[in-house]
Amino acid sequence: MSVTPVADATPGNTGDARGAEGDRGAGDGGQARRRARRLRDFLSIPQAMVGTVLLALLLALTIIGPFVAPYPPSAISDTPLLGPSAKHWLGTDTLGRDIFSRVLNGGGSVILLPLLAVAAAMIIAIVVGLLSGYLGGWVDAVVTRVVDVVLAIPSYLLVLVVVTAFGTGSTIVVLTVAVVYAPYIIRVLRAATLTVSPLDFVLAARARGEGIRWVVFREILPNIGPTLLVEIALRTTYAIMFIASLSFLGLGVQPPSSNWGVMVADNRLLLLVHPAGVIAPALLIGVLAISINLIADALTEFFGDRLHNQLMV
Amino acid sequence: MVAASDIARHGWSSRRPPYVVRALVKLALTLLAISVVVFGLTALAGNPAHDILGMDATQSQLAAFTAANHLNQPVVVRYVHWLAGVLHGDFGQSYVSGGSVWALIEPRLGRSLLLILFAWVLIVVVSVPAGLLAGVRLRGKADVLATLVTLSIAAFPEFVIGMVLIIVFAVNLKLLPVDSTAVSQGGLFDSLSSYVLPALTIALGSIPYIVRLMRANARDVASHSYVRSAVLRGISEPALSTRYILPNAAPPVVTALGLQLAALVGGVIVAETLFGFPGIGQLLVQSAASRDAPTVEALTMMIGAAFVIINLLSDALVIVLTPKLRDAGR
Numbered sequence: 001m002s003v004t005p006v007a008d009a010t011p012g013n014t015g016d017a018r019g020a021e022g023d024r025g026a027g028d029g030g031q032a033r034r035r036a037r038r039l040r041d042f043l044s045i046p047q048a049m050v051g052t053v054l055l056a057l058l059l060a061l062t063i064i065g066p067f068v069a070p071y072p073p074s075a076i077s078d079t080p081l082l083g084p085s086a087k088h089w090l091g092t093d094t095l096g097r098d099i100f101s102r103v104l105n106g107g108g109s110v111i112l113l114p115l116l117a118v119a120a121a122m123i124i125a126i127v128v129g130l131l132s133g134y135l136g137g138w139v140d141a142v143v144t145r146v147v148d149v150v151l152a153i154p155s156y157l158l159v160l161v162v163v164t165a166f167g168t169g170s171t172i173v174v175l176t177v178a179v180v181y182a183p184y185i186i187r188v189l190r191a192a193t194l195t196v197s198p199l200d201f202v203l204a205a206r207a208r209g210e211g212i213r214w215v216v217f218r219e220i221l222p223n224i225g226p227t228l229l230v231e232i233a234l235r236t237t238y239a240i241m242f243i244a245s246l247s248f249l250g251l252g253v254q255p256p257s258s259n260w261g262v263m264v265a266d267n268r269l270l271l272l273v274h275p276a277g278v279i280a281p282a283l284l285i286g287v288l289a290i291s292i293n294l295i296a297d298a299l300t301e302f303f304g305d306r307l308h309n310q311l312m313v
Numbered sequence: 314m315v316a317a318s319d320i321a322r323h324g325w326s327s328r329r330p331p332y333v334v335r336a337l338v339k340l341a342l343t344l345l346a347i348s349v350v351v352f353g354l355t356a357l358a359g360n361p362a363h364d365i366l367g368m369d370a371t372q373s374q375l376a377a378f379t380a381a382n383h384l385n386q387p388v389v390v391r392y393v394h395w396l397a398g399v400l401h402g403d404f405g406q407s408y409v410s411g412g413s414v415w416a417l418i419e420p421r422l423g424r425s426l427l428l429i430l431f432a433w434v435l436i437v438v439v440s441v442p443a444g445l446l447a448g449v450r451l452r453g454k455a456d457v458l459a460t461l462v463t464l465s466i467a468a469f470p471e472f473v474i475g476m477v478l479i480i481v482f483a484v485n486l487k488l489l490p491v492d493s494t495a496v497s498q499g500g501l502f503d504s505l506s507s508y509v510l511p512a513l514t515i516a517l518g519s520i521p522y523i524v525r526l527m528r529a530n531a532r533d534v535a536s537h538s539y540v541r542s543a544v545l546r547g548i549s550e551p552a553l554s555t556r557y558i559l560p561n562a563a564p565p566v567v568t569a570l571g572l573q574l575a576a577l578v579g580g581v582i583v584a585e586t587l588f589g590f591p592g593i594g595q596l597l598v599q600s601a602a603s604r605d606a607p608t609v610e611a612l613t614m615m616i617g618a619a620f621v622i623i624n625l626l627s628d629a630l631v632i633v634l635t636p637k638l639r640d641a642g643r
Contacts (some may be wrong), residue, residue, distance in 0.1 A: 264473070
């Protein structure tokens, strides 16, 4: 249900938001057709099509990969450092593990951890950013100050401080990245809320005597949908690169995991003699980032989102 | 021009404290807040004695470690003590080496600063002309090429970019060293070639962003009527770009070049680890992995302070560069 008003409110920008209320009377069949048409319009943007296809291929590889991999990812299957052969398509690594099987198994955490981090950051940011923008006053002042301070510390430093205090590992990295990214999203959503909250349909809801929860989550949230979607796509791209880099640094996902970032770190000293173990996972991380980047780009174009350019994020 | 400077002077002498004073107060408060966040986070985790000494440490060893590092005192006391030390340039003792934190940082600091300087100069020298050219010749060949190249570089994390650079320049062309461990031996000029690939890796992380920003600004400025009238007067393209478009498109790019130092920090950490470059980024990762809180706190405060100060300076530079802001008497 929550998706529907987003799809309706999107032509042009938030100015059309009142149209969403009127359209709600249309039958379910009409809405489904309208949504299908909008999806087709979106996919007619070249970046959207290429990005979606690449992402679908990678998701298929990640989901099917573990089932078709010839060897278990952490099993020592043969002598170390074999070259590519029919038995080991990409050869074996220093410990004799099959690189092809590790690549097939290594996508899950590369994709899942950033998604979890962005989802957690979004939940924090939606609540804090919308309330801060809508309520104004001292709440807004406090939120803005705290956001400014966190943004004054480069993200890598914050994550390193947390790792020093609490140790390495996927859970810590996901939670930290969520907390580090939340202020960036809060800033964007707060700005979006400020543009929507003086509009008539919000004033009407307040005049009807709706509570704050209804106004914020039923009136404002659906109407900043485009900004929200673009923000999710952009943040996911950053999070994929950031968490892969942290895994590469040895601070995120830990060996013997076959995470692509960990694989690059594990095999990089053998780059000269045995490049496949580095090139394959590095390439896949790149393709993943490109695909989501393209989708984010297409979303920005599709919704005519100007807020992100103005805020330089 | 005379009027503008009059207004500016009037603004500076009004009852509101001058811009410089307000900026310095804000700087001090931000640094204080950062110190609270950094120290608070490490204190939140509790006593690190077990993590540092290992699982089989005896009770007396743990007690000795706790006492030696004053970990039995209240957090507030420790914070005040630590902050007083930092203000006097004393960053405390490393948990791991046992020696002073500054002794760990000092030999590495110069190398990292030089590396960052190289990277930053590369960013400015490459992205400003490239972005300007792409923006002025919108949808021309240069623009399409710049857009394609920047989009594809931006899609890869720094460690992948660095890996590609190693494969091309160190392995295939054999032009440059594979790693930068040579930096710690000999003088600066003996090891200059070891700086090239890490600096390039760091720069390529930021170049796409600055090129795109410069392009967007140049495009906006180029749509103004004074630019079109200059074109109609028959001005040459280089003169148009450098005298009409660049000065007006520069301010947001200056801000971004300051902000981009935050991204550079990440680039430095990744590049130093990838190339085995013995700088503060590598020290930071090693210290975080070995849970050496005093070293991480010191480095975070130093880098955080540098970042905040540079942003302040770039803000001031934008005000100097933008007559409109100067006149507002900020």
